[in-house]
Amino acid sequence: MSPTIYFIGAGAIARNHADSVGLLPNADEIEIAAADPTPEARERFAAAVDDVRLYEDSESMLAEPVDPNDFVVVAAPPFTHHDETIAALESGRHVLCEKPLAPTLDEAKSMLATAAEADRILGSCNCRHYRTPGTERVKRLIDDGAIGEPYHVTWSTRRQRGRPGIEYQPESKWFLDSSKGGGGIIMDWGPYEFAALDDLIDPDRIDVMDAWTAQPETGVDPEKIPFDVETHGGATLVYRTDEHDVRVTYERASGTHGEERDVTEIEGTEGAIRWDWTEAGTSTVTLATDEGGDVVEEEIDVTPDEEIGAHDRPLVYFNRVVRGGDAPIRTGEEAITSVAMIDAIYQCVELGEPQRVDLAKIA
Ligand SMILES: NC(=O)c1ccc[n+]([C@@H]2O[C@H](COP(=O)([O-])OP(=O)(O)OC[C@H]3O[C@@H](n4cnc5c(N)ncnc54)[C@H](O)[C@@H]3O)[C@@H](O)[C@H]2O)c1
Incomplete structure (x- = not known):
């Protein structure tokens, strides 16, 4: 089974992240899936990314079998970040969430608590301009x-x-x-x-x-x-x-x-x-x-x-951390400051x- 990078939201920034997949050392083994309720977003994503598996909602996408090195990129607008991140963590996958991690501190804390319970890594895309x-x-x-x-x-x-x-x-x-x-x-x-x-x-x-x-x-x-x-x-x-x-x-x-x-x-x-x-x-x-x-x-x-490049950093660094390496990316408690x-x-x-x-x- 190959690790998959799952995108929740297939808009502008998800297309950017998908461009960065080629820079990952394990790019050849990685598969890509994306969920977006908007047909035009799915079509544009499919035109930009080869062999992508597309879904209309994240629930059906996250029901796919889990590989230990899977991760989910939450790339939909901020009001979705809390619920989509929780669902992704509970599916047994690490989550790289777009910035802002959440619109409120209470939501961010709840995401962090779920990551701890699920023993999965929660990272923030605010590392684009970090260190x-x-x-x-x-x-x-x-x-x-x-x-x-x-x-x-x-x-x-x-x-x-x-x-x-x-x-x-x-x-x-x-x-x-x-x-x-x-x-x-x-x-x-x-x-x-x-x-x-x-x-x-x-x-x-x-x-x-x-x-x-x-x-x-x-x-x-x-x-x-x-x-x-x-x-x-x-x-x-x-x-x-x-x-x-x-x-x-x-x-x-x-x-x-x-x-x-x-x-x-x-x-x-x-x-x-x-x-x-x-x-x-x-x-x-x-x-x-x-x-x-x-x-x-x-x-x-x-x-x-x-x-x-700044736009490559979140995916490249999170992939490194998921595989046990070190990278200048804020995860866990540091992700919510x-x-x-x-x-x-x-x-x-x-x-x-x-x-x-x-x-x-x-x-
Ligand atoms: N555009 C940028 O330059 C940029 C840069 C850095 C970070 N971001 C962040 O990325 C996130 C997304 O921004 P964007 O610019 O890609 O927005 P966008 O409007 O281009 O795309 C958002 C997509 O999310 C989809 N969506 C909405 N609710 C969804 C849900 N529940 N599940 C799945 N898909 C859903 C929409 O249909 C849309 O296609 C935001 O948090 C934003 O702050 C954007």
Whole structure:
């Protein structure tokens, strides 16, 4: 019997994952199956993937006999992640779930508990931009004291017209409906951002001091379908470690009347570092320090040990972990920490009160 990779949801990201199967060391032995209720999605998937077994629903697909190295990729919209993941784990298979792992922390905890009961691995696709070569280099520079004591991070990405469901992937209207997507651009990108920040600063606790969301208006805003998610949001966060508190000024926009901007910078008492945290391949890290009162900038080129594109990372890394290897992917309790952060940010917006995320007590 051959191991099978099962896809629940055969849309845009499932096609991307299916493209990555060829990169797996055991690609020749792997079979592919997919379940999607939409005929057009199944047809498009069948056109892109050879010899795929297709199903209209996940229940009939998961009734197939189980191979110990099978895994399921949950690649449907977020409101399905909890129930589909539970069913997949209970079928006896490991699960790689798309980001966000779940729209709420309660759902994420329930998924984690089921994985433990079923003795299966639950992994998150938020490893696309996790431990990227640039961020790994930044961590080493901080550990080596290159910027002294870190005290502030700016983590800001702003697009003027890049709203999922409108300008980006306009056919996927679920992105605009909070009952389907769980939230807006913070829910969409937060899973990557809070995993990366967590790994970079390694806090015991995070305080969400203030948070806000907005939906700036444009001339093409949909009016006849649900559109209740934020396209711009931000938060003031304090990452607390044994040694220091690091303030994080966080912002993300898929729609703003302000200017487009990408700033990822960590400032310390003796220097500052800027870099592109999303870059899975070769990148440049800029270290600014002081020499005799003048700003001195050094550009450090970073080359990854292995070239795997951001979209290939979840499947390649999860496959490695399922086969007993090591990979930079968040599984188990680590898979749910960014859900806790996003939950706390939305709670802070709703209640208007600071929230605390105690990383040791999440699960
Ligand atoms: N599109 C991207 O660039 C991208 C990138 C990274 C992660 N993701 C994540 O991947 C997930 C899916 O996004 P997408 O862009 O592929 O969406 P999509 O709209 O392209 O496809 C979703 C598919 O899921 C199917 N579906 C809905 N409910 C289902 C169910 N219960 N069982 C099986 N199939 C079901 C739909 O029919 C649709 O074909 C989301 O969690 C999203 O955040 C998307």
